[in-house]
Amino acid sequence: MTTGRLIVIGGDAAGMSAASKVRREQPQREIVVFERSPHTSYSACGMPYFIAGLIDSADKLVARSPEKFRDKFNIDAWVQHEVLTIDPSTQRLLVRNLINGSETLEAYDQLLIATGAQAIFPPLPGNEADGIFSLSTLASGIKVYEFMDKELPRSAVVVGGGYIGLEMAEALVRQGLQVSLIEKGEQVMGTLDPDMGMLVSEALREIGVTLYLNESLTDYETSNNKVTGVVTDQRTLPADLVIVGLGTRPNTGLAKEAGLLLGEKGSIRVNPRQQSSVPNIWAAGDCAESFHLISRKPFHVALGTVANKQGNVAGINLSGGYATFPGVVGTAVSKICKYEVARTGLTERELTALGLQYTTATTKTKTRAGYYPGAGWIMVKLLAEQGTGRLLGGQIVGLEGAAKRIDVLATALTAGMTVQQIVDLDLSYAPPFSPVWDPVQTAARQLVG
Amino acid sequence: MTTGRLIVIGGDAAGMSAASKVRREQPQREIVVFERSPHTSYSACGMPYFIAGLIDSADKLVARSPEKFRDKFNIDAWVQHEVLTIDPSTQRLLVRNLINGSETLEAYDQLLIATGAQAIFPPLPGNEADGIFSLSTLASGIKVYEFMDKELPRSAVVVGGGYIGLEMAEALVRQGLQVSLIEKGEQVMGTLDPDMGMLVSEALREIGVTLYLNESLTDYETSNNKVTGVVTDQRTLPADLVIVGLGTRPNTGLAKEAGLLLGEKGSIRVNPRQQSSVPNIWAAGDCAESFHLISRKPFHVALGTVANKQGNVAGINLSGGYATFPGVVGTAVSKICKYEVARTGLTERELTALGLQYTTATTKTKTRAGYYPGAGWIMVKLLAEQGTGRLLGGQIVGLEGAAKRIDVLATALTAGMTVQQIVDLDLSYAPPFSPVWDPVQTAARQLVG
Incomplete structure (x- = not known):
């Protein structure tokens, strides 16, 4: 696996992290990327x-351009090149240049x-409108921006109340649109x-935002x-712009056709390496x-941290x-205007589905000492295993300074800590940053009793 | 230990936490506090x-007044009452009412x-000025405030560059004073x-602030x-106001006279309970x-978290x-104007004194995604054990959002994690909160190589 031509399909977080790592370790290795x-990146x-x-500018979202990969890292990165098929028996790819339509066969060792994930669109006739x-x-993000710039939409409907849906709802409110959001839950x-x-x-x-739950x-x-x-099962909402945020599915058509075993949600099954x-075929991201x-099961999540x-x-x-x-514990975070939202581990629904018994505590405290300027509320919910007290999950909603506290819980989860051990942690305290018992500890104290 | 009259000497964090906990568990127990x-609190x-x-208002710093303890919690809290002696053989205290000078004997079960800690003053003749x-x-804080209100000092010298010294230097700058700070290190x-x-x-x-290091x-x-x-070993600095911030020592004169064994820095030796x-004598705070x-040794620290x-x-x-x-891992945090400063575990000097060998990495990254408004620098230094890679300490200096990341390191330290395990943590990421690799992980990655 350490010599010969390496081809990477997909030039974002996972693909370019891998390519960059190989380049650092093997300055002479031939590395080709098709995106x-x-x-x-x-x-x-x-x-x-x-x-x-x-x-x-959208350019600011680009960490490294194809030119930079080519010129500075000697990584042969081709954008607007789509891999059409993978033939594992001959170790060749059929690649189409999307600019001029030409196709070539590329051999890999x-x-x-x-290849990332793709947005889920419900199969509706109007989808192409x-x-x-x-x-x-x-x-796709640039397309939305250009559409807004050109068409000046006044009303928008966001379909789906997940992270992307909520962040987009806020973005559209900021741009002055009337925003409705429909969510089936x-x-x-x-x-x-x-x-x-x-x-939230x-x-x-x-x-x-007008919510239709x-x-x-x-x-x-x-x-x-x-x-x-937008037509729902209950009404019709006028919309000049629709954002479909119903989640993503792994982009694994190519892999499936090539005979790779798929797993959770159609993602490519991989061993821990x-x-x-x-x-000779690897997958990442x-x-x-x-x-x-925590569930001790195969899992699929589309997140930059995991991809990297x-x-x-x-x-x-x-x-x-x-x-x-190393696996994940289900950590995620988002900012919705002034609200910070974070989670890690498993939720009540997920625990119930696994047959695990748990206790919960939810406490509302402050992000800073109560008397310190800018102290805002923070709600922490913890879920711990019945009997053992082992932490199984945590959720946080609150104002500035709330969300990143989820990382303490993610670390505690990974270490298999009990809620008593969280109470016992030597966490930092000064009035500008926390009450004397950190909010995650206050919630843990309630579970300890 | 669970019946009879409980007397608590000292009415702040440790004493009142204990008294309140006993009250919750034992609604009828006689509890007397002398402060x-x-x-x-x-x-x-x-x-x-x-x-x-x-x-x-200084009142805002008071979580619970003596009246509240008496009226709401049925805790007999006496302020301006000083315990003069403890006689363990008869289980009696001699207590002086500081308002009228009367003295009484009080029996405890x-x-x-x-009794907390007291500020360290160097033995200088001018101390009483x-x-x-x-x-x-x-x-003591109210005295400073009242002095400033009445005397309108224009120049101040802060003696000592620890947490209190630095926080006071900032406070005095905010109040428009010319501030110098002398530090022997x-x-x-x-x-x-x-x-x-x-x-810092x-x-x-x-x-x-003018620094004299x-x-x-x-x-x-x-x-x-x-x-x-203020006269130093190198110059004389004019000062209308002097803040001595040379740290504290445990307030254990009473305990020593009563024959209690003392330990680190003269603090009262206690078992883990x-x-x-x-x-029948306990101590806390x-x-x-x-x-x-981490050092696996007795330790003394005067901090609200530990006292609680x-x-x-x-x-x-x-x-x-x-x-x-449960013990501590040496976590502390402070805010000096826009700078956030935090530490946990052991420093290079402390590790060297213990004979431990370590490697270090220091990385400068951002508190948020680089393109997100408000992203500021954050410097993270990690110390890991030679050979094993076990985390031994962490230090953070940076802008808004930097400091509380120390809690992940404090948790990892407590769990005995290696730097590789920190790299592997499923920490939260979204552009308003973090780069895709959290700054503590970027530092850990450098140590992993």
Whole structure:
């Protein structure tokens, strides 16, 4: 695995992390990257802030351009090149140049598939109408921005109340649009328990988003192939712009056709070194399977942190080192206007599905000493295993300074700590930063009793 | 230990945590508290912010007044009552009412000593002059405030560059004074390594504090019993106000006279349940010894977090439960204007003194995604054990959002994690909160290589 031509399919977080790692370890190795979109190494997570106008150019979301990879890192990075097929028996790829339509066969000794994830669109006839977008690649984010710049939409409907949906709802409010959001669940942010998600729903209403909960997209209204409305199972909402934020699925059509074993949600099954079921083919990032340390099961999540870690692990192994992906504990964080939202571990629903018994505590305290200027509320919910007291999950909603506290819980989860051990932690305290008992400890104290 | 009259000496964090815990567990138990100062349960850490004018009344620093303890919690809390002697053989205290001078004998069945710490003053003749203050009790903080209000000092010298010294330097700058700070070490914040302390020194200079490093207080200049200057081993500095911030020592004169075994820095030696060496006498908080989990040695630190934890442990044990103090890992945090400073574990000097071999990495990254508004620099220094890679310490200096990341390191230290395990952590990422690799992980990655 350590010599010969390395081809990477996909030029974002996982693919370029791997390619860069191999380059550092093997200055002479031939490394070729094919990326379907026009961009490499961009921050997909940054798109809502670009659309919100907080970042003045999409270029700023690009960490490294193809030119930089070529010139500075000697990585042969081709954008707008789509890999059409993988033939594991001959170790060749059929690659199309999307600019001129030409096709070539490319031989690999080692192949890393890092094709990411794609937005889920419900199969509706109006899908192709102008004004309906998802956000997955940077190119898709730029399309939304350009559409808004040109068409000056006044009303928007966001479909789906997950991270991207909520961040986009805020972005559109910031740009002055009337924003509605439809969510089929009883609360937005279905990755939290409903009691915590409710706080996020309130936050959205506060900034002027009209929420339609327990409501599903059924159709679009269009006129001259432009979207004019969103039809739900309960009403029709006018819309000049629709953002579909129903999550993503692993982009694994190529891998499936090549005979690779797939796992959770259709992601590529890999061993802990990121090797697929087919010799000399590796996978990393949003297209690859992960492992959940708390549920102890295969898991799929499309997140930049995981993509970078898996890419780095693949790069180490592809260049003769040894590394394994450590798994995840389900950590995620988001900012919705002034509200910070974070989670780690498992939710009540997830625990119940696993047959685990748990106790919970939810405490509302302050982000700083109560008397210190800027102290805001923070709600912490902890879930601990019945009997053992072992932490199983944590959720945080609150004002400035709230969210990053989830990292203490993520670390404690990884270490298998009990809530008593969290109470016992020597966490930092000074009035500008925390009450004397950190909010995560106050919640843990309640569980200890 | 669970019946009879409980007397607590000292009415701040440790004493009142214990008293409150006993009250919750034992609604009928007789609990008497004697506190020498006029206040109970106040935030000593909040005093610099009160003096800075960020908090409009000292009352806000009082979590619970003696009246509240008496009326709401049925805890017989007496302020301005000083315990003069403890007689363990008869289990009696001699107590003086500081208001009218009367003295009484008070019998205890169980006694908790929570007498805190006192500011260290060098034995200089001018110590009693007007305008020279330390900060330990809330009363001492109020004295500084009143002096400033009445005397309108224009120049101040802060002696000592520890947490209190630096926070006070900032507070005095905020109040428009010309502030000099003398520190006998080569950098301020001697609880950090000098390379990190240097960043804090720069921050102080930036806000207008004149620093005199490697310089020691030798005398005061006074006129009509008012301070007019500070004499160092190198110069004389004019001063209308002097803040002595040379640290604290455990307030254990009473305990020593009563024959209790003392430990680190003269603190009261206790077992993990907070029991002293003398039957029926317990100790908790700044006057009591602690234990350092990384050096594996007895340790003393005067911090509100420790005082609350030890008080809570004592309270559980005094009311028939069972709890042990878990020890500390040396975590502390402070805010110096826009700079955030934090540490945990051991420094280079401390590791060297213990004979431990270590490697270090220091990385400068950003608090948020580089393109996100408000991203500021953050410097993280990690120290890991040679060979094993086990984390031994961490230090952070940076802008908004930097400091609280120390808690991940404190948690990792407690769990005995290696730097590789820190790289592997599933920490939260979104552009408003972090780069895709959290700064603590970037530093850990450098150590992993």
